[in-house]
Amino acid sequence: DAGITQSPRYKITETGRQVTLMCHQTWSHSYMFWYRQDLGHGLRLIYYSAAADITDKGEVPDGYVVSRSKTENFPLTLESATRSQTSVYFCASSEDSGRGETQYFGPGTRLLVL
Amino acid sequence: AQSVTQLGSHVSVSEGALVLLRCNYSSSVPPYLFWYVQYPNQGLQLLLKYTSAATLVKGINGFEAEFKKSETSFHLTKPSAHMSDAAEYFCAVRPYSSASKIIFGSGTRLSIRP
Numbered sequence: 001d002a003g004i005t006q007s008p009r010y011k012i013t014e015t016g017r018q019v020t021l022m023c024h025q026t027w028s029h030s031y032m033f034w035y036r037q038d039l040g041h042g043l044r045l046i047y048y049s050a051a052a053d054i055t056d057k058g059e060v061p062d063g064y065v066v067s068r069s070k071t072e073n074f075p076l077t078l079e080s081a082t083r084s085q086t087s088v089y090f091c092a093s094s095e096d097s098g099r100g101e102t103q104y105f106g107p108g109t110r111l112l113v114l
Numbered sequence: 115a116q117s118v119t120q121l122g123s124h125v126s127v128s129e130g131a132l133v134l135l136r137c138n139y140s141s142s143v144p145p146y147l148f149w150y151v152q153y154p155n156q157g158l159q160l161l162l163k164y165t166s167a168a169t170l171v172k173g174i175n176g177f178e179a180e181f182k183k184s185e186t187s188f189h190l191t192k193p194s195a196h197m198s199d200a201a202e203y204f205c206a207v208r209p210y211s212s213a214s215k216i217i218f219g220s221g222t223r224l225s226i227r228p
Contacts, residue, residue, distance in 0.1 A: 004157075035218075040123075042204060042220040043158075058215065090157055102148075103216060105157030 003027075006091050006106040014114050019078045021109050023091030031094045032074040033103065034058075034066065036087040043090065049074055081113045116141055116209040120219035128227045133177075133192040135222050137205030140186065146208040147188045148216065149179055153201045161203070164188060175199070200226045 004025040013019050023032065030051050035043040045058030047066040055066050063085060065077045074093075078085055088110050092103040121136040139145060146165050150158040162173025169181040175198075179190045188205060205219040 040220060043218040045215060048215065092158075102160045102163065103158075105150075105159065107155075107157050 004091060004093055004104055004106040006089075006109050008109060009107065010110045012112045012114065013081050015082060016080050019081050019111065021076045021078075021089055021091075021111070023074045023076070023106060025072055025074075025091075025093040025104075027093065027095075027104070028071055029093035029095050029104075030071070031101075031103075032068065033092040033094075034064070034074070034076045035090045035092065036060065036085075037090060037108070038087050046076065046089075078111075081111075083113050085111065086113045087111060116145065116207055116217055118205050118207045118217055118219040120203075120205050120222050122222055123220065124223045124225065126225040126227060127195050129197055130194050133190070133195045133199065133224065135190040135203050135205075135224065137179075137188045137190065137219060138186050139188065139205075139207045141207065141209060144181075144183055147179075147181060148206040148208070149173065149177070149188075149190050150204045150206060150218075151175075151201050152204065152221075158204060161190070195224075195226050197226050197228070200224055 007022045033048045034046040037043050044060050049055045049068040052071050088108050090108045091106040094101045094103045118139045148163045149161040152158045162171045164181045172178045177192045202221045202223050204221050206216045208216045
């Protein structure tokens, strides 16, 4: 089924390990986003990308790295995981059709850092 | 800086009762406004959006929201709650100056009493 998918859906890791969360969309949307969701904070933007090879920081980028070599993929890497990065991570995408465009969200990845 | 405030982290209504979820934004220029819904263990999906056309916006599942510039509000309503409406609701704003970023509120959890 077409859409936006994330993998893995659940991940347990240890402090200091590198973790990569995958995001794939089949719509050829220009924009892709990574958010983290924490109780009491809503969703906070980590990084976003306007097109392949174009990325920019969001509100909370520290400790994260992104890349976008292909339009359909937007992986998020935690270079050295910390307990404060325990969260639910959502990937989203949107068309480049103006400022009122809708963002479409993936199902999320629940990450636990021990 | 642009921001959005959702009044009440948890709202509980009886089945069949009016649903009212409050959202206020801060912006010197009317922004683009959105309501998203998140069902348990799922990503967010768009309920409705305001993009400077009609001030009363109708969305999916019988929800609607009214943009009131004088009150800087964009409250979400539904005349009669259903059990299936139980979810987390997020108000979001895209500042007029931003081509891509959306700022989310902290969310309101809606519970429906039988």
